[in-house]
Amino acid sequence: MGRADTTARLGWVIGGVVAATLPHLSHLPPWVPLLLGVCVLWRLGAATRGWRVPPGWARIGLAFVCFLGVLATYGTINGLHPGSALLVVMMALKLLETRRPRDLVVLLLIAYFLVFAGFLDNQSLPWGVYLLGVAWLTTAALQQATRARAPLPAREALALSGRLLAGALPVMLILFLLFPRLPGPLWGFDASTSSATTGLSEEMSPGDITELALSEELAFRARFGERPPGNAELYWRALVLDAFDGRTWTRSRPRSQMPLQAEQVDAGGRRIDYDVIIEPHGRHWVFALDVPVAAAGAEVVQAADLRLATVRPVNERRTLTLTSDLAAAADRNLALRDREHFLALPDDANPRSRALARALRADGLDDEGVIQALLGRFREEPFYYTLLPPPLGRHPVDEFLFDTREGFCEHYASAFATLMRAAGIPARVVLGYQGGELNPISGYHVIRQSDAHAWTEVWLQGRGWVRVDPVAAVAPYRVSDGLMGALRAGEARAARSVQAMQWRRQATRVWDAANTWWNTRVVGYDDASQRRLLEGLGIEGEHARALVTLLAVGLAGSLLVLALVLARGLRPAQRDPVVIAWQRLCARLARRGLPRLPGETPRAFAERVAAARPELGARTRTLAALYQQLRYEPDTDAGLRRRFLLEAGRFLPYRWSRAAQ
Amino acid sequence: MSGKLAAAPATSPETARPRADHALTAAAILEALDGIILGKPHELRLALACLLARGHLLIEDLPGVGKTTLAHALARVLGLKFQRIQFTSDLLPADILGVSVYRPEGGRFEFQPGPVFAQLVLADEINRATPKTQSALLEAMEEQQVTADGTTHALPTPFFVVATRNPTEQTGTFALPESQLDRFLMQIRLGYPDPAQERALLTGTDRRSLISQQPAIIDPETLLALQDAVPQVHVSDALLDYLQALIAHSRESRDYVAGLSPRGGLGLLRAAQAWALLHGHRGVHPDDLQAVLPAVVAHRLVPRAGLGGDDAGPARGLLEAVGVP
Numbered sequence: 013m014g015r016a017d018t019t020a021r022l023g024w025v026i027g028g029v030v031a032a033t034l035p036h037l038s039h040l041p042p043w044v045p046l047l048l049g050v051c052v053l054w055r056l057g058a059a060t061r062g063w064r065v066p067p068g069w070a071r072i073g074l075a076f077v078c079f080l081g082v083l084a085t086y087g088t089i090n091g092l093h094p095g096s097a098l099l100v101v102m103m104a105l106k107l108l109e110t111r112r113p114r115d116l117v118v119l120l121l122i123a124y125f126l127v128f129a130g131f132l133d134n135q136s137l138p139w140g141v142y143l144l145g146v147a148w149l150t151t152a153a154l155q156q157a158t159r160a161r162a163p164l165p166a167r168e169a170l171a172l173s174g175r176l177l178a179g180a181l182p183v184m185l186i187l188f189l190l191f192p193r194l195p196g197p198l199w200g201f202d203a204s205t206s207s208a209t210t211g212l213s214e215e216m217s218p219g220d221i222t223e224l225a226l227s228e229e230l231a232f233r234a235r236f237g238e239r240p241p242g243n244a245e246l247y248w249r250a251l252v253l254d255a256f257d258g259r260t261w262t263r264s265r266p267r268s269q270m271p272l273q274a275e276q277v278d279a280g281g282r283r284i285d286y287d288v289i290i291e292p293h294g295r296h297w298v299f300a301l302d303v304p305v306a307a308a309g310a311e312v313v314q315a316a317d318l319r320l321a322t323v324r325p326v327n328e329r330r331t332l333t334l335t336s337d338l339a340a341a342a343d344r345n346l347a348l349r350d351r352e353h354f355l356a357l358p359d360d361a362n363p364r365s366r367a368l369a370r371a372l373r374a375d376g377l378d379d380e381g382v383i384q385a386l387l388g389r390f391r392e393e394p395f396y397y398t399l400l401p402p403p404l405g406r407h408p409v410d411e412f413l414f415d416t417r418e419g420f421c422e423h424y425a426s427a428f429a430t431l432m433r434a435a436g437i438p439a440r441v442v443l444g445y446q447g448g449e450l451n452p453i454s455g456y457h458v459i460r461q462s463d464a465h466a467w468t469e470v471w472l473q474g475r476g477w478v479r480v481d482p483v484a485a486v487a488p489y490r491v492s493d494g495l496m497g498a499l500r501a502g503e504a505r506a507a508r509s510v511q512a513m514q515w516r517r518q519a520t521r522v523w524d525a526a527n528t529w530w531n532t533r534v535v536g537y538d539d540a541s542q543r544r545l546l547e548g549l550g551i552e553g554e555h556a557r558a559l560v561t562l563l564a565v566g567l568a569g570s571l572l573v574l575a576l577v578l579a580r581g582l583r584p585a586q587r588d589p590v591v592i593a594w595q596r597l598c599a600r601l602a603r604r605g606l607p608r609l610p611g612e613t614p615r616a617f618a619e620r621v622a623a624a625r626p627e628l629g630a631r632t633r634t635l636a637a638l639y640q641q642l643r644y645e646p647d648t649d650a651g652l653r654r655r656f657l658l659e660a661g662r663f664l665p666y667r668w669s670r671a672a673q
Numbered sequence: 674m675s676g677k678l679a680a681a682p683a684t685s686p687e688t689a690r691p692r693a694d695h696a697l698t699a700a701a702i703l704e705a706l707d708g709i710i711l712g713k714p715h716e717l718r719l720a721l722a723c724l725l726a727r728g729h730l731l732i733e734d735l736p737g738v739g740k741t742t743l744a745h746a747l748a749r750v751l752g753l754k755f756q757r758i759q760f761t762s763d764l765l766p767a768d769i770l771g772v773s774v775y776r777p778e779g780g781r782f783e784f785q786p787g788p789v790f791a792q793l794v795l796a797d798e799i800n801r802a803t804p805k806t807q808s809a810l811l812e813a814m815e816e817q818q819v820t821a822d823g824t825t826h827a828l829p830t831p832f833f834v835v836a837t838r839n840p841t842e843q844t845g846t847f848a849l850p851e852s853q854l855d856r857f858l859m860q861i862r863l864g865y866p867d868p869a870q871e872r873a874l875l876t877g878t879d880r881r882s883l884i885s886q887q888p889a890i891i892d893p894e895t896l897l898a899l900q901d902a903v904p905q906v907h908v909s910d911a912l913l914d915y916l917q918a919l920i921a922h923s924r925e926s927r928d929y930v931a932g933l934s935p936r937g938g939l940g941l942l943r944a945a946q947a948w949a950l951l952h953g954h955r956g957v958h959p960d961d962l963q964a965v966l967p968a969v970v971a972h973r974l975v976p977r978a979g980l981g982g983d984d985a986g987p988a989r990g991l992l993e994a995v996g997v998p
Contacts, residue, residue, distance in 0.1 A: 160927045610996035613959040645956035646907040 019059045020163045021156055025116045026052050028153035029103055031146045032123035035130035035139065036096045041085045044100050047078065051104040065108045075105050096129045116157035123150045137530040151176060182570040190563040192556060193539040212297070212443050216253055216422050216466060217260035218401070218408050228513060231445060231464070232299050233289040233528060234457040241284065241301070243447045245338060247467065247479060248299040248459065250444040252317035254354060256433075258361025259408050261426060261441045267353065270316040277303060277318075278476075280339025289331045289456075289532065296321040298332060299445060299459070302479060303342055306335040317440075318342055318477075329531060341476040346438065354438030354471060362409040362430060369434030379472055382435045386428065387485040393417065395424075397487035424482040425466040438471035442479075454525035462513070590653065593660040594639050600664040601632075614639050628664075635659055695902050696953035702750055702890050703951070709746040709883050710739060712870030716861050719968050720747060720835070722947035724896075725903050728858020728940060729814050729834040731972060736798075736839065738863045742880050744795040744835040751896055752889030754829065756791035758810075760802040762845065766809035770819045771826075784821055789813050792829050792893065796836040800846040810834070811853045831896050851975070858940045859968035899950070906946040907956035911998045915959055916942060918995045919966070923974060928990055930975040937973045944969050959997045966992060 030052065037045055057063035066074070078101040079089075086094035103122045110116055127143050127150065152173035156163045164172065234248075252268065253261035280303075288299055298304075298312055298320035312320050312332060320334070343350075357366065372382050396418045404411045409430045412423050419427075425441050432439035446465035448457035467481040533541075543555055551558045598608045598617075606624060608617045618636035622629025638656040642648050699721070706717045720743060723730045732740045741757065748755035758769055771787030788794070789810065796810055813819050814834050819826045836857065839846055854860070866874060874880075891899075916938065924932025933941070942957075944965040949957045967988035974987040 160925050609993070611963075611993040613963060613997050615958070615960050616963075640958050640960075641955075643911050644907075644909045644958045645954070646909075 017162050019056075021113075021116060021159075022055065022059050022110070024153035024156040024163065024169070025110075025119055026056070026107070028120055028123045028146070028150040029107070031149050032126040032130070033100050033103070035133070035143065035146075036100065036126065039093045039133070040097050040100060041081075043081065044097050044104075048100055048104040048107075051107045055107045055110065068109075071105060071108060075102075078105065092129060092132055096126060096133075099126055099129070113157050117154065120150055120154045120157065123153075135531075135535045137527050140530065140534075148173060148177060179574055182574070183567060186563065186566040186570060188537070189542070189545065190559055190566060192559050192563075193537075193542050212250055212464060214251065215260055215262040216426070216441060216443060218404050218412070218419070218423055218426065228516070229461045230291050231293075231459045231461050232291055234286055234299075234448065234459065235289075235455060236284065236286045236457070240286075240450065240457065241338065244484075245301070246447050246457075247302055247442075247465075247481075248445040248448075249302055249304070249319055249442055250297045250299050251442070252315075252319055252469075253441040253443060254317070256357060256426075256430065258358040261429075264353070268315060268317055272314040272316050272318065276316065276343055277305060277337075278341045278344060279305070280337050280341060282339040283335055283337050285333070285335050287331055287333050289329060289528075289536075290326050291329055292327050294325050294327060296323075296325055298322055298334075300334050301336040301338065303337050303340040304334055305337045305340060308333040329536070331532070331536065343471065344474065344476040346471055346476070351438045351471065354440055355433050355436060357430065357433050362407045364407070364410040365413055365427070365430055366434040368413070369431045373435050379435075379437050379470075382437065383432070383470065383480060386431055387480070387482060390424070390428075390482050390485040395419075395486045397424075397483065421483045422466045424486065425468050428468045428480065428482040432468065432470050440469050440477075442467050442469055446481075451521050451525050451528070453521060454528040456525075456528050458524055589657060590639065590642050593657050594635075594643075597635065597660050597663055601628075604664070631659070631663060635663060695899060695950055698891060698895065698899065699951045699953075705750045705887060705890050706746055709750075709880060709887065710743055711873050711877075712866045713739075713743075713863060715964075716863055717743070718948070718951055719859055719861050719965065722944055722951055722965060723859045723968075724751075724831075724833045725899055725947040725950065726858060726940070726943040727831075727900055727903075728944065729836070729856065731799075731854070731857040731860040732835065732837045732863060733840060733860055733972075734837070734863050738865060739880075740835075740837040740863060741795060741797065742884070743863070744793065745884050746880075746887065747833075747835070748793040749884050749887045750890050751793070752892050753792035753831065753833070753896075755793050755795070756788040757795040757797060758788045759797045760799050760806070762801055762803060764802045764806050766806050769806065769810055770813060770821060773822050782822065784824065784826060786826065787819075789819065790826075790828060792831055792833065794832075794834045796834055798839055798846075799836040800838040800849055802847065804847055804850070807847065807849060807853065810836075811856050815856055831893055831900060851973075854972040855934060855936060857972065858944060859965070860972040861968050903943060903947045903950055906949050906954070908942065908946065909956055912945075912957050912959065912962065914998050915995070916945075916962065918998075919962075919991060922995050923970070923991055926991075926994070928977055929987060930977055933970065933973060937969065941966060941969045963992055 030048070033040075033045065033048060054063065054065065058065050079098070082094055082097050082101060083089055085097065088094055089098055099122055103119055103126075106115065106119055106122070110119065124147070127146050130143050130146075131140065148170070152169045155173050155176070156169050163169065232248075251263065253263055254268065255262045255264040283305070284301070286301070290299065298307075300307075300320045303318055304314060304320050307314075307320060309332070311322055311324075311330075312334075313323065314320050322330070322332075369382070372385055377385060394417055398418045398420065401412075401419045401423060402416045404416070408423075409427045412419050413427050413431075429439040429441050443464075443466050445459050445463040446467070447463050448459040450457050465483075467479060467483070469477045469479050472478050542559070546552075546555050546558055546562075594614070601621060602608065604625070606621050612620070614636035615633075618629075618632040621632045635656065638652065638659070642653055642656055702721065703714075703718065706721070707714055710717055720730055724747070732743070734740060744757075745755060747753070758764075767787065769787050769789050771785050771790065773782040774785045775781075776783045799807060799810070813828065814832075817828050817830075817832055819828065838849065865871075919941075920933050920938045923929055926932075941962065945957045945962040948961040948965050949955075952961065954961060970988050970991065974991070976987045
């Protein structure tokens with residue numbers, strides 16, 4: 013093996029090792045990649061410049077120090093991240109003592125393991141694509157490192173390993189589809205890694221939602237059946253805030269934790285079934301259309317304020333099947349004591365607002381009249397819907413209503429609910445998302461953080477809780493067209509980025525559809541999906557057994573096909589009857605415990621047979637001599653050929669050989 | 674040894690059949706040789722096959738095991754003009770090839786042929802000479818001619834060199850480079866005789882006088898005819914498959930530093946054909962190929978360090994690894 017060859021092999025292996033380490037950079041302590049870099053350079057220097065690598069005792073010492081380093085960094089060596097760090101460290105040190113191909117193979121096996129760990133860490137589509145590429149590269153490196161002859165040029169090496177992986181594809185698919193799955197997510201075992209941004213918060217004060225308005229991050233997806241409701245009906249309820257201190261709306265406990273009583277909801281007859289796929293947010297919130305009436309599975313509970321909540325925090329992407337009744341009425345018979353709870357206002361805040369509400373009441377308007385009058389006020393007076401509201405002082409509702417008149421949804425919801433309560437109408441604020449974008453490619457609605465919204469619910473005698481969205485009065489397009497439609501012209505900074513967002517939104521629809529497919533069909537493929545697949549194949553009940561059978565049959569089948577393809581490529585079809593007769597003869601002798609060795613000539617084989625079984629000796633010798641004559645000598649006559657075929661056919665017939673056993 | 678590997682089986686049916694007397698002639702030659710060199714029938718056949726394939730023979734062994742006797746006996750039995758050149762460290766190329774001598778009577782230089790101008794040349798202990806001298810002999814072997822002072826002098830035919838070398842562990846030797854080793858078709862070892870043969874050797878007539886009494890069995894013309902018959906021996910496609918598989922394995926395997934060269938492969942085929950001729954086969958059998966392979970690859974395949982110490986190692990590994998079709 014030449015030195016250039018050795019260096020080329022080493023280069024491939026280092027490529028694989030580095031590529032497998034890259035996905036872990038974000039969580040590795042900086043000294044680990046640094047160590048790897050130093051070891052890579054050192055090893056390359058050793059290969060090309062003849063640098064000396066550290067002696068054995070130094071490597072052992074270094075390994076111990078690095079182990080302690082990992083232990084000190086993480087406090088443990090258990091878990092995904094410490095484990096990956098340890099693997100990278102081991103790889104770096106192993107690199108320093110690679111001499112034989114076997115050492116390179118060890119390195120590449122660690123690289124494969126890191127690829128696997130990388131996928132446990134993050135299962136998103138781009139990550140998956142990258143890791144697949146790394147697996148390809150690593151396979152090419154493995155092929156180069158263990159190759160008997162000189163390494164191939166890069167393109168050929170990648171093509172060869174590509175063919176190898178393609179050959180493994182059927183087996184991979186069968187294992188993916190049919191290997192029995194455990195209920196529950198396989199990937200989400202490490203909660204600490206998936207605590208994502210939460211989006212909404214548990215309380216609301218002016219300015220909270222504004223921060224979300226520019227975030228393109230995905231909140232959740234939803235899929236309806238045949239006819240999805242219009243955008244104006246897509247109010248995704250997450251939280252209900254019923255306590256107000258003059259500035260901040262919060263949830264009152266324990267009232268908000270109480271479970272829903274069945275008699276609270278009266279069916280309205282517009283039931284709609286849909287799935288929501290919630291991105292991990294680390295809380296219990298579920299996003300459901302008003303009024304949620306049912307959820308499949310025991311995962312989800314419903315509180316008295318109608319919101320749904322999961323039993324376990326949503327730490328991994330979760331799909332829930334929900335039913336809502338868009339026309340249902342809630343709390344028609346609200347107890348007097350409860351009404352008072354929804355009327356509570358602090359005495360020392362927002363005096364002008366309360367005066368306004370009392371003035372309206374004094375005009376003799378009923379509840380509906382008051383609501384219409386206030387909505388009209390929002391519509392007719394110069395209120396602006398803006399992402400850049402001016403800061404508010406001690407009486408935020410007063411200042412917003414009478415001075416600044418510029419605000420975002422939380423300003424309007426807060427102000428409207430305050431006015432309602434001041435006017436003696438029970439009111440509360442609902443936090444959630446409004447709208448969503450239908451991706452025509454995947455058929456899913458995509459709801460982003462920028463769709464976060466706050467609105468108001470008022471309680472009316474005989475009707476129960478009624479949703480009133482004051483933003484719809486000020487900027488009706490916010491509700492029908494989403495945020496873009498509602499923004500006031502001239503909001504330079506915000507608008508520019510919103511425009512860019514709009515453009516990007518179009519461009520990323522395909523990407524989102526691919527992600528949806530990946531998340532639901534690949535990462536989200538679980539025991540339930542497996543059961544559905546089997547039912548699609550007409551296999552009901554007892555599905556574990558069917559799975560194992562299908563798995564075995566599928567694997568055996570695909571391996572058989574692969575073997576046939578390979579065998580055809582390796583060996584040209586043998587058609588000469590003389591050769592076939594000879595091979596059968598050898599097979600019969602092999603069953604008698606006398607297999608022909610690969611490098612044995614027919615004559616040598618016959619001699620060995622004669623030595624072991626003298627009674628077969630003469631005939632075997634004759635047949636071998638005839639065979640060699642027929643096969644290796646020119647223009648042998650047809651008689652000889654016939655004689656050989658006849659004799660070979662009679663030699664050790666099956667009946668005889670069984671009798672001899 | 675000219676022509677391509679694939680050209681060998683493309684012979685017409687008339688020439689493909691070796692004449693029966695070829696085998697008989699060969700048998701007579703071998704019988705005579707067996708009478709002189711005791712207990713080495715295989716080595717004798719290899720040497721003869723080597724000669725018939727128009728190759729040159731390298732014998733690597735300790736002094737006194739009968740290398741010279743073998744060469745001398747061959748020359749005697751085949752009726753060849755024999756010359757022995759003892760290689761020493763001060764031997765010069767001109768000592769082998771010849772020199773131009775000034776003839777005062779003619780007033781001009783005249784080429785005085787050296788000892789290489791013989792039909793069978795025994796180059797004894799070739800690795801004692803300097804590389805320059807070694808290379809002079811090997812070039813003459815390869816080109817079948819000697820060029821001195823711009824004039825080319827053809828060497829006689831048939832021309833066969835038997836070179837001997839001491840195992841390189843011995844002091845005072847210059848190892849032959851691999852490129853020059855490749856010019857020898859075969860390398861064999863004679864080894865010590867077994868006790869019975871040793872006894873016969875000790876009690877029997879002196880080999881030297883045996884050789885001197887031995888009449889020539891054939892004349893050089895018959896030998897040339899035999900040599901011409903070798904490339905005509907039939908080679909089947911199955912055998913070519915086997916040969917190519919052997920060559921390919923030698924190149925792909927990790928056991929060898931380098932694989933067989935195309936010249937090595939062609940030599941293997943010719944040697945196998947000569948062996949088949951000697952044994953009266955109408956076509957080359959895998960046994961023929963297997964019989965000559967160890968001698969043909971012995972000096973060509975260098976096992977990778979740490980693998981197989983003995984001489985038969987690389988050849989045996991190769992034969993065991995490649996299946997006979």
